[in-house]
Amino acid sequence: MNKIQKPTLEICFTPDAVSFIDLTGKIAVVVDIFRATSTMVAGLASGVTHVIPVVDMADALHYKSQDYVTAGERNGEKIEGFDIGNSPFEHMAQEFKKIVMTTTNGTQAIETVKNDAEQVIIGSFLNLRAVTNYLKAQNKDVVIVCAGWKGRFNAEDSLFAGALALKLRSDFWWKGDETLFASHSYSSVKNNLSKMLKQSSHYKRLEKNGVSDDMEFCLQIDKFKNVPVLNENILENLPK
Amino acid sequence: MNKIQKPTLEICFTPDAVSFIDLTGKIAVVVDIFRATSTMVAGLASGVTHVIPVVDMADALHYKSQDYVTAGERNGEKIEGFDIGNSPFEHMAQEFKKIVMTTTNGTQAIETVKNDAEQVIIGSFLNLRAVTNYLKAQNKDVVIVCAGWKGRFNAEDSLFAGALALKLRSDFWWKGDETLFASHSYSSVKNNLSKMLKQSSHYKRLEKNGVSDDMEFCLQIDKFKNVPVLNENILENLPK
Secondary structure, eight states, X not given: OOTTSOOEEEEESSGGGGGGSOOTTOEEEEEOTTTHHHHHHHHHTTTOOEEEEOSSHHHHXXXXXXXXXXXXXXXXXXXXXXXXXXXXXXXXXXXXXXXXXXXXXXXXXXXXXXTTSSEEEEEOGGGHHHHHHHHHHHOOOEEEEEOTBTTBOOHHHHHHHHHHHHHTTTTSEEOSHHHHHHXXXXXXHGGGHHHHHTTXXXXXXXXXXXXXXXXXXXXXXXXXXXXXXXXXXXXXXXXX | OOTTSOOEXXXXXXXXXXXXXXXXXXXXXXXXTTTXXXXXXXXXXXXXXXEEEOSSHHHHHHHHTTTOEEEEEETTEEOTTOSBOXXXXXXXXXXXXXXXXXXXXXXXXXXXXXXXXXXXXXXXXXXXXXXXXHHHHHOOOEEEEEOTBTTBOOHHHHHHHHHHHHHTTTTSEEOSHHHHHHHHHHHHHGGGHHHHHTTSHHHHHHHHTTOXXXXXXXXXXXXXXXXXXXXXXXXXXOOO
């Protein structure tokens, strides 16, 4: 924290960039807009009570014997032998309470930060205001961690980071050039977010898989009010 | 090259991101706006005939015995024992013909790509149009490699990448989300480039070192018409 007592805000455009930052005492906001973190928020807002994010498919199957529903994707497609995929609509079906989930990028990003950050929360356009309000109330340094695509930069996560940075501008010190860049980029496309993202690589990839509805859903702003937080490897909603 | 015979254009926001791309047969445009690549362009436009970029300070001193002027910086400051620093004004003084140069980021970025890319050229706002025209005439895939700051993203190099991507839009297929993001960010700040970059981390760092004039100089668009290219480890201007 700096001399006039505002916490800092930083953005990592990819999980690898976390290696440049000391996460000690900081809140990490993990973001994977298409679709992992949007789906986590949507499910936990709609009746799911526990989501365990895991890196390996084998780990997910291990929880199946403990009455967890297995969910996830690899390369944007449902995993063979798993109960459900990574669509927010599946997770909102109100059939499931406990889900174990593994995805190409989002759950890996959680793994990257969970041992070093003081707290890990889940961000998406769906709960942008709720995340904003929570962070403003904590008075702690924040790092927004974009999941990206297999280690590379992606547009949708970085635009969300810009949106969140703008919301937090007056309460935090922006640190690093990523905040500057992402906020300018978000400002210039916010009225055409969906149109701009239709040109993005991941949108085109998922469109081929027939999940355009999922993506339109994930771009809704403030549809939900919950903030998922990682407690002992389980994501649950923060108390309101 | 894809089916309708346009070459591709990609951006790496940091040298590390090059690891995701096969550079074989591609032209790498190395960018370090504050100040290495701007200074190389300015020097070579003003009487310098050879610039050898090296990674280590010891390597630079080795060339001193071969009548090379030693130039460079570490952390934005002139290196003790070197003849000159990394200011474009020093390199334009028309006193020197042959310079060996080592910098914190720019010369490292050249090192990262020089063995894999088919050709390495030097980009900056100072020679934006010249670089654009050269690339349009080659009909080869292009990768813009931002030097960043010690492995991290920086605003000025990424904004230049956005500017160059926009110039090449009709002649190249944009590949990856970086092109999309950088071009939107550049479009939104291009009329206030200097004002926006005054908030950037590297600008503030260099401002403390008293080189604000250097940075204003480096943000001039199309001041020079030369395109430096790496031949056998030596940067020289491409023939006009």
